[in-house]
Amino acid sequence: MPLRFFNTYSRELEEFEPCDPASRKIGIYTCGPTVYSRAHIGNFRAYIFEDLLQRHLELRGYHVHRVMNITDVDDKTIRGAREANIPLSEFTAPFKEAFFQDLETLRIKRADEFPAATEQKYIERMIAMIETLISRGLAYQAEDKSVYYRINKFANYGKLAHFDLSQLQSTGRVKNDEYDKEHVGDFALWKAWDEEDGDVGWESAWGRGRPGWHIECSAMSTALLGDQIDIHCGGVDNIFPHHEAEIAQTEGCTGKKFVCYWLHCAHLLVDGQKMSKSLGNFYTIPDVLAKGYSGREIRYALMRVHFRAPLNFTWEGMEETREALKRIDEWLERLREAAAKSADNKSDTQIGQQFEEALDDDLNISAALGFLFESIRETNRALDRNELDAASAKAWLNWWERVNSVLLVEKEKGQELPPEIAALAGAREMARRAKDWRKSDELRDKINALGWKVRDTKDGQKIAPGATS
Ligand SMILES: [Zn+2]
Secondary structure, three states: OOOOEEOOOOOOEEEEOOOOOOEEEEEEEEEEOOOOOOOOOHHHHHHHHHHHHHHHHHHHHOEEEEEEEOOOOOOHHHHHHHHOOOHHHHHHHHHHHHHHHHHHHHOOOOOEEOOOOOOHHHHHHHHHHHHHHHHHHEEEEEEOOOOEEHHOOOOOOOOOOOOOOHHHHHHHHOOHHHHOOOOOOOOOOEEOHHHHHOOOOOOOOOOOOEOOHHHHHHHHHHHHHHHEEEEEEEEEEHHHHHHHHHHHHHHHHOOOOOEEEEEEOOOOEOOOOOOOOOHHHEEEEHHHHHHOOHHHHHHHHHHHHOOOOOOEEHHHHHHHHHHHEEEEEEHHHHHHHHOOOOOOOOOOOOOOOHHHHHHHEOOOHHHHHHHOOOHHHHHHHHHHHHOOOHHHHHHHHHHEEEEEEEHHHOOOOOOOOOOOHHHHHHHHHHHOOOOOOOHHHHHHHHHHHHOOOEEEOOOOEEEEEOOOO
């Protein structure tokens, strides 16, 4: 079966072919985090879906070049820096670092490039793109000195989100500070400096200001991946206005189709509700680690539902995940035992292609996992009856290597902490982040008392069995 994906732009399952059909190289662009706080598990659901996508494409022989931007200038980051009374870059740095730490915890392959919006070369590119848009009549400077995109001039505006502009007119709310836009849906390309911005700002032909969020992605994606991108990903909440705006801006400059496939990941709910701090169901990765779960368990829990279906995160679900991974661990142990019994490698075991084929079909992870667990059941039965020879066990282990190159959920030796130690470690990590050194020391003593030693390194705490030296 050919590889196919549901393209948000056409609302159809489409056979996948790179923009350049002759190429095995694929460019993927992902909207990355806005570094004003720690990313939450809903954000990571999307990043894990993108990881699954990349790894499966690589399994199928494509060479993926992936770019993920870091938004380190916007209203929220500026507000945060102002409230903390520190420079913007100082405010965003720890959140960037935390983000990379969380990626590692979840075994997410790092993008090839992580451009940051505040890098001078990208700011210059954003300004150049805005100049082009103005020269083509697609943008204008309003009385408030900000520059806006003239959405009425871009015929395809609304195509990605599938609505027409008249709808926007009737339901759009006009914010006080946007009274001088021509159309309520016109979005800012360049925001004129105001007092709230403090020392954040760049000079441009339109005066001092800063780029709008949408133009960041148009500039950085085309700078690093060219005018046409094979796959652009994000969460469903990015479709409008963010991705719609990216298309208008980029195509307005290049005159070429910007993205061949738009893939969007559905929401994550917690206990059936939208995650929010006020409901007390808002979790970051360290929050879940603090409950005693490991990175691979969180990875599996966030990956196991098809990316276009909403995922309901629950603690029962985390327990199911633990059970599922335990079954995999035990199965691998049994296979390794069986494989060690003979040096014979000749096997006539035929293992079906259903795992890969399910993923070919719009990354149908549920069907892929269904086949994995059915295979585990069958091989376990054969092992029970002593009917699985060493060569067949090896064939299954080789197959697992392929499966795990996509899932990445195998237990790593010595990495897994017992749940109670993991919970203490997570709590200590939180205490350290809150600079509560007394609590951090108390927790270290508790961990020591249980026979584990703690070492603080620049990459965070490392915990290993053994007495404190
Ligand atoms: Zn973006």
